[in-house]
Amino acid sequence: MTDNQQYFAVTTSHRPSPVQVSLATKLSDELSVPFIPRNDLSIETMISNTGVIGMMVVSAQRISFFTGISEFFFHPGLARLRINELKNGKTDQMIQAMSLGAGDTLLDCTLGLGTDAIVASYVSGTSGRVTGIESSLLIATIVGHGLKTYRNEDINQAMQRVEVTYSHHKDYLAGLPARSYDVVYFDPMFRTPRKKSPAMDAMRAIANPDPIDCESIALALKVCNRRVVMKERRWSKEFERLGFKEIRGGRYAPVVYGVMDRQGIG
Ligand SMILES: C[S@@+](CC[C@H](N)C(=O)[O-])C[C@H]1O[C@@H](n2cnc3c(N)ncnc32)[C@H](O)[C@@H]1O
Structure with a gap:
């Protein structure tokens, strides 16, 4: 819709x-x-x-x-747990696939609830920058407000640093100069839901369900300085369709990350 x-x-x-x-x-x-x-x-x-x-x-x-x-509202989801794991020296598969570090910049083209953006914002820190693009007006408004006002001492600052923009990511990417962000990230809605949950159903009712198009990936490759990363199910045909050859993630994880490096692109 x-x-x-x-x-x-x-x-x-x-x-x-x-x-x-x-x-x-x-x-x-x-x-x-x-x-x-x-x-x-x-x-x-x-x-x-x-x-x-x-x-x-x-x-x-x-x-x-x-x-x-259903009721859709902002909550930080697994962000707190993932940040705690990082604090304890554990690996976060998304952060690893992005090679994201302090001071890096990330354009999250599919903000959703902002869970991934919060983890990235924690890692990139005060010298980095995370921008989240969301094409559902309802999600952009509710999550944008939630990120600024939700109170959780551990992750307040990481949440507040995420900048939210309401836009279709293709339009947004088309307006950016080359090499504007270190990493450009996509996490589209799965073609079929992984498991039924009231929270996911509430989001599905208002999210943009469209698949990523090849033009957006081409624009993302221009806009990134390091790489484009896309999250999908392990055996998703989307990787091949969009040109991702390198797949990273846990050996048995149901969800993995396609990685496309900028190298070689003018
Ligand atoms: C699976 S969710 C992302 C979840 C997110 N990574 C998180 O950690 O919460 C996908 C989100 O991308 C949004 N979306 C889909 N297509 C988009 C587009 N072309 N531009 C911007 N946002 C888009 C959907 O509305 C939905 O909110």
Whole structure:
């Protein structure tokens, strides 16, 4: 589903504070969607009264998107665990595939929940830079807000450093000069879900499901200074289709990383 078809409105939780109401009205202006006062109504009633596909809800803790069946909201997922493992000297397969280190810059072309971007931001540190591109307006808004406001002492700074941009990655890449980022990363939605989970279902309802196209990979190779990395299922035909010959990752891992070095490209 594309965002143009995603007609939604913004509201608040029950008995909102003035801060919530002002954030909800600000979002409604910025996103050009209606603000509907909550007035003790259930989300289901609001959806059926207005005919929207879902409601963005500003509560005291977070911004969520409710469809009536699922709720999408920001959380750092496995980022904290992965960062703790790195602190304990363990290897992170994604970081290794990227050869990412302190001071490096990463363009994450498929931000999603931002889990990978947070881990990369921790590794690249204050002298590095991580930019996350997301083409779902709902995901870009909710994750962008979550990264700036979620409180977790261990990873606050890494989360806050991730810069979020709402754009299709092909358009964004096309506007960048050559060698703008050390690494360009893609983690598209899997063609078929790996396992059913309410969190994944909530994301699938609003994510861009399109496969990566060859033109985006060609642009990414120009924009990177070191390499392009793509995450996919181990036996995915996407690697071959897009020209990835080198595959890295754990020997038995179901998910691996295709790597394309810039070397040799003008
Ligand atoms: C599998 S998720 C990425 C998960 C992410 N790596 C993480 O750690 O949370 C894929 C995300 O990429 C977004 N996406 C898909 N195609 C895109 C495109 N052309 N431009 C920008 N974002 C895109 C989807 O909307 C979805 O949010």
